[in-house]
Amino acid sequence: MKRELELDDHKLDVKELEVKYSTSATKGLSEAAATERLLRDGPNELRPPRGTPGCVRFGRQLAGGLQCLMWVAAAICLIAYGVQEGEGDRGSSDNLYLAVALIASWSFTGCFGYYQEFKSTNIIASFRNLVPQQATVIRAGQTLQVNAAELVVGDLVDQGGDRVPADILLAAQGCKVDNSSLTGESEPQTRSPECSHDSHLETRNIAFFSTMCLEGTATGLVISTGDRTVIGRIASLASGVENERTPIAVEIEHFVDIIAGLAVLFGATFFVVAMLIGYPFLRALVFFMAIVVAYVPEGLLATVTVCLSLTAKRLARRSCVVKNLEAVETLGSTSVICSDKTGTLTQNRMTVAHLWFDGQVHAADTTEDQSGQSFDQSSESWALLSQVITLCNRAQFKPGQEGVPVAQRDVIGDASETALLKFAEVTSGSVAAARGRYPKVVELPFNSSNKFQVSVHDAGPQQLLVLKGAPERVLERCRGALRGGEERPLDPRWRQSFEGAYAELGGRGERVLGFCARWLPAGSVPPGTAPEALAEVAHGLCFAGLVSLIDPPRATVPQAVRKCRTAGIRVIMVTGDHPITAKAIAAAVGIISEGSETPEDVAERLHLPLEQVDPRQARARVVTGAELAAMAPGTLEHLLRTHPEMVFARTSPQQKLVIVESCQRLGAIVAVTGDGVNDSPALKKADIGVAMGIAGSDAAKNAADMILLDDNFASIVTGVEQGRLIFDNLKKSIAYTLTKNIPELTPYLIYITASVPLPLGCITILFIELCTDIFPSVSLAYERAESDIMHLKPRNPRRDRLVNEPLAAYSYFQIGAIQSFAGFTDYFVAMAQEGWWPLLVLGLRPRWEDAHEQELQDSYGQQWTFAQRRYQQYTCYTVFFISIEMCQIADVLIRKTRRLSLFQQGPFRNRTLVVAIVFQVCIGCFLCYCPGMPNVFNFMPIRFQWWLVPMPFGLLILVYDEIRKLGVRRHPGSWWDRELYY
């Protein structure tokens, strides 16, 4: 695939082509031939990179580390059931129930995960189907509108101002195309029927698929479609780049491995212990299984998925569509953003930025709505200049837009003229009216050899010649200059002022145009004069002023960049644009901060040759693509380390990939924005690829993890903020989820070692994990940030883990321990109040579980049948369950904050959490008191006071955690902080 595509169609003439593709350059293909070819070649679309088949992905959902463990557990249950059944031991279908429950719950979570994944892969598909592109095609001599997907090789296409629907060899007429999605250069390029270059990429007579036809029309033959187009080849190249695993995926995998390992370790230890104590093998195996079930946090993966998708939804409301759920969190750990300039940092439209007349620079309004032009318009010079601007302009508004604000109107014409037209409309009123007053007589459009545009207008008794163009060329034709509305001869002082203004505006990266005019006697240029003759007439003009144009930064960007800076994120600009423009925009948005200098600036300031400048003195650096290409390996990393503020200009998209890789080698988590097809390798390589929703090509969107619907850099920053928030909240959520594993596990440990009747059943555990506790843990995703998270450095993915040692220790050994004590207290209370005193209960298990023992005496001499004891055991399960629930309410409250006091955060501020707690209690009540529960899910209606027993422990959790947080806040860096802050 990496082999360059060999194409020589462009060297053939139309006749040869007609033969090669058996078509006609005038009539096109016949319908039948088109249908046949469509069948042969397939539709003219870029095939999305081949995804993994659905069943494999589904299988993967069911075969993760934890899942495998649970399958083993289910298998053990089934085996145990089978053996017991084989021994004729009826009534022990508990194991069967459990196996079914396990399989059902894991199938459910698997389906859920698959559904989430499926949904996110479909987002991109829906994007594509949004607007099916139309193409005008001539078949059998008739002009038709067809779906672009139905084009075939040999079709004769009539291309107007739209996206080029396939690779087209021009046969007649000419147009201008924007090849930026292919090559990254945004200058429009001319396309005409002549073959101008040997390489098919350089020649003028091929218009490429997915590029934009800006102006003109062309008729051409389709020479390749779909994946066989030049862009299709690049897109399929991108699918060859490995997708990096997202940091959160690494985190979760790492963590799941540990959990699974610990579960097996625990299980195996107690299996051995049980065997040593003298339990039969099968029983010990069931113990092993039960411990695994108790220890594994079944609900965790679902919680994480839901939390991430909630954030993704929240982001979608702010114009970030997240394709890959895990990308949300990656965004939060981003430490470098490589951003495009055009469209992302800037508004992607030329706007008048400055004017120079009367020897002064005036700033124009460059905001997005261009409401107020506030410069001084009282000067007489301005009157003439504005007239020149209005008249010397070929652009015009598309009709029927009277109600639309000027800034948003569609214009026919190139970018600079559009800017001037809108500027004129805003400052001097209706352009159309002015043009009506001064009808155009002759005009010479801009061309690259003249570098100016000139036109002559009738103005009553006189004629007005207006000219605009490159300032130095304009000046050559001037005799005088306008000052205070009067023409004065060009003197050296004026020239100096002119040079100064020109250099200043040019140095800001602005495109500067000079304007001049001259009054001619009426009839000096009669209608029908050849335009070329105007160049001769246009001499001895009067210089009116300079206007500079720029694609101005978006209003929200400087603030967003500042936010990035305080958040410790480095913003690197990577653009195909000119270095000076790039630097100017970088300075305007704050990527190069005030006071930062490039080595060139330093050299100028110290009057040193550039080579002698110590690079460490320069914070900023602008690197061009050519320099980059000439660099030795490793130099780029060195530069990135030396200069905190980097701008890459004139870079090709391939170099973008190099920049991304260099940043990654320095250990950064890199977010990259891109829109062109050839950005897709970089987008894939980046830790998080961000595609532009408006300007972005399908291939870029395919390769990206996230799509910005408004193309706005500020949206990325919002994403970063959300990503950081979700990382914090996931931490809280996981801590909450992990805590209850201890009170789930200890009943088994005590059951095996102290031989008490089982305090908590496996099915009950599954209910806690997958039913009641899911809602509070998800609701933590709605928790607002504790502090200003955008003032912290991005987390170091190697050091700041999602689950760290203090988190596990605090959850497991402290809060979990308190919860276990709560559960056992309630358990012993429920047993004692029903007649089984604690000391009797210890060691009771063998007789308690003996199905032949129908007259077991309690502490009061009463005799219990086996079934009566079993219901008592279910009561214990329920009591233990309620204890865990009560403590988990306290747990979810303490997890709201890691450092702040609960009262600083507001205990009921998070409404979702309050609702979740209420809901959790309601489910608890339902499970306890719904008739039929005892025999279905082993829940018994329990007495009211057994709800109260665990509450002091819940209170203890709240108080203890407040003490912990107080210590953490008061003594940062202390032993307490190190051991107890997670």
Next chain:
Amino acid sequence: MSKETKKPFRQSMAEWRQFIYNPNSGEFLGRTAKSWGLILLFYLVFYGFLAALFTFTMWVMLQTLSSDIPKYRDRISSPGLMISPKPDTALEFYFNRSDSQSYSEYVTTLQNFLESYNDSKQSQNIVCTPGQIFDQSDAAVKKACQFNISQLGQCSGKEDANFGYSKGTPCVLVKMNRVIGLKPEGEPRIECTPKEEGMVNINYFPPNGVMDLMYFPYYGKSLHAHYLQPLVAVQLAIRPNGTKEEIAIECKILGSPNLKNQDDRDKFLGRIAFKVLMSE
């Protein structure tokens, strides 16, 4: 990508060894001795506090409980039935009437069981009025009613030391689980029915398998230390055609509306099923 590169085995082993004991920093399992000491002390205090709290809670809870009557008795509102002797394996009697060894275990069990019903042991027990509940809730000392073993007739062990096992008329004692405060209504009696008719004749001692109300209610083992459960002996006179075949028998408590005997999930609530296989 760099995350994927595997470390050489030796290096990872060295890292592990470093983790277990790092001679440079004196760290054992990632902590120095002082750090271990502190954290262990912390957990000692922490768990000590929790254990103390737990013990205290238990103590308070036990203070609220009466040692005479359990706080709640709703889990066992209705008593279960049980038999004596109780074969080790499920409730299946296998014996050969001509082989005393095969039933000696049953006989010994019965003898031991009836030991506590000996007249000598019942000297403190009083004679109660038959046919009515013996309510002593006001009395400080609860008396137990005498259960005269002779009521059991041929199954008392006095007439036949082998309880009929040698004659093909084995005796089984049916008793009802002790439940504090239980007052049966009506006239409770035990009735046993074989699954198949015609293989066995069933005799009851006392006649009709009556359980006299005077033995109820029970006041718990601390107040009612000498209490004896009423017994019903069931004598199975196995007919010649019933030998060598398993006879399934189900005994139920009847005649008392508040004693359940039909619970789906508890096969021993007011009923009991057992099997007898006698060979010759």
